Amino acid sequence: MEMLQTESPSVGRLITSNECVPPYTPVRQVADRFFNSTQIDALALVEGREPVGLVTRPKLLFTLFRRYGFELYGRKQIITIADAEPLTIQEDERLDVAIDKALDRPAEDIYDEIVVVDGRGQYRGLLSVKQMVIQQSNALANSIIQKEMASERAKELEKISLIKSRFIANVTHELRSPVNAIIGLAELMKISCEKGYVDQLKDRLSLLMSSATNLRAVITNILDLSKIEAGKMDIISEHFDVVSILREVAETTRILIGSKPVDVEVVAHDGPVFIVSDPIKVRQILTNLASNAAKFTDRGKIVLTLGKEEDRLKILVSDTGIGIKEDDLNKLFVAFSQLEDTKTKRHEGTGLGLTITKNLLNLLDGSISVSSKFGEGTTFEVYLPLNQFKNEAIASFHSQ
Ligand SMILES: Nc1ncnc2c1ncn2[C@@H]1O[C@H](COP(=O)(O)OP(=O)(O)OP(=O)(O)O)[C@@H](O)[C@H]1O
Numbered sequence: 220m221e222m223l224q225t226e227s228p229s230v231g232r233l234i235t236s237n238e239c240v241p242p243y244t245p246v247r248q249v250a251d252r253f254f255n256s257t258q259i260d261a262l263a264l265v266e267g268r269e270p271v272g273l274v275t276r277p278k279l280l281f282t283l284f285r286r287y288g289f290e291l292y293g294r295k296q297i298i299t300i301a302d303a304e305p306l307t308i309q310e311d312e313r314l315d316v317a318i319d320k321a322l323d324r325p326a327e328d329i330y331d332e333i334v335v336v337d338g339r340g341q342y343r344g345l346l347s348v349k350q351m352v353i354q355q356s357n358a359l360a361n362s363i364i365q366k367e368m369a370s371e372r373a374k375e376l377e378k379i380s381l382i383k384s385r386f387i388a389n390v391t392h393e394l395r396s397p398v399n400a401i402i403g404l405a406e407l408m409k410i411s412c413e414k415g416y417v418d419q420l421k422d423r424l425s426l427l428m429s430s431a432t433n434l435r436a437v438i439t440n441i442l443d444l445s446k447i448e449a450g451k452m453d454i455i456s457e458h459f460d461v462v463s464i465l466r467e468v469a470e471t472t473r474i475l476i477g478s479k480p481v482d483v484e485v486v487a488h489d490g491p492v493f494i495v496s497d498p499i500k501v502r503q504i505l506t507n508l509a510s511n512a513a514k515f516t517d518r519g520k521i522v523l524t525l526g527k528e529e530d531r532l533k534i535l536v537s538d539t540g541i542g543i544k545e546d547d548l549n550k551l552f553v554a555f556s557q558l559e560d561t562k563t564k565r566h567e568g569t570g571l572g573l574t575i576t577k578n579l580l581n582l583l584d585g586s587i588s589v590s591s592k593f594g595e596g597t598t599f600e601v602y603l604p605l606n607q608f609k610n611e612a613i614a615s616f617h618s619q
């Protein structure tokens with residue numbers, strides 16, 4: 220609705236002046252008004268409240284400065300030299316219609332002003348045609364921009380809805396697989412129990428536990444993201460050693476790698492490096508990155524490097540895995556997005572890990588960036604503030 224209005228506002232809103240004089244005012248007196256104010260380009264002649272003519276500056280000058288002009292016309296009533304039938308338009312007329320009418324006048328009658336009247340034909344003011352045309356072209360430009368923005372927004376919403384439906388399909392799959400495994404294993408365990416096969420029971424129990432752990436990870440991710448989005452993720456601030464977290468994360472990564480020929484290394488300062496931040500969140504960030512590295516690397520190595528850049532702590536998580544195409548780099552931190560085709564997907568996951576990581580880093584006043592070569596490997600760079608870094612280790616903690 221708003222858009223239609225901008226496309227064609229009514230003329231009443233554009234009135235530029237409501238100057239007027241009675242029709243019987245002497246020409247000389249009207250000329251004085253024009254000479255005293257350069258702002259006045261035209262005056263309406265109004266009797267009672269009804270417009271009866273219009274006199275423009277060019278017409279007046281032309282009349283007065285003709286030979287004997289002053290003598291002939293100076294004392295006459297202004298109505299004698301005015302246009303007695305100026306173009307008159309109602310204030311609620313649409314701008315585009317008014318412009319058509321103004322431009323439709325015979326060539327000799329075209330001047331810039333038109334008279335605007337209300338519903339009862341009473342004088343409201345003067346309006347410049349130039350002003351109307353400017354207004355109309357602005358309105359047109361605005362409406363084109365608005366239409367373009369609306370179509371961009373529609374495209375954006377379509378994309379979001381596509382990503383969300385892919386996510387629901389994906390999450391359902393990620394939730395259903397461990398649940399199915401848990402139910403199947405529980406049934407098998409019941410049989411093992413009945414038959415008294417304790418060893419079999421133990422094997423099945425550890426499989427069941429790993430499926431349950433998997434399920435918990437997926438649910439935790441979903442809950443974490445909704446907490447972050449609702450602004451309800453609490454952050455604590457503690458003094459802790461980041462090197463020991465790095466080593467713990469490396470240990471977990473080795474477990475995730477299993478039997479794949481991938482080495483996991485930590486490159487860090489020998490002693491502890493203390494920072495003040497939220498240790499649980501820092502561990503979660505590094506675990507997310509390292510578990511991605513473990514998931515997408517089949518051979519080679521994963522290196523966790525601790526360093527310092529200017530006044531920030533810098534942690535690199537690099538791998539020699541499948542890498543990421545340049546065009547895909549900007550999709551990484553978009554919630555629910557995974558680069559693998561849903562149909563041919565080889566790796567598990569909900570596509571939330573990196574979004575959560577980025578959001579957690581925002582909460583910790585940190586940041587993350589990524590560089591990658593498709594087919595060769597990927598490096599994620601995490602930065603955390605180091606300003607509260609109060610420890611002897613700083614002195615010997617060199618930038619790397
Ligand atoms: N180290 C990496 N090497 C190659 N591709 C990666 C790497 N890290 C992330 N990606 C790509 O980015 C996508 C998004 O990663 P993200 O961690 O957000 O989700 P996920 O690992 O698929 O699922 P989740 O972390 O929720 O279990 C991955 O699906 C993968 O396509």
Ligand SMILES: [Mg+2]
Pocket residue numbers: 507510511568571572573
């Ligand atoms: Mg992940």
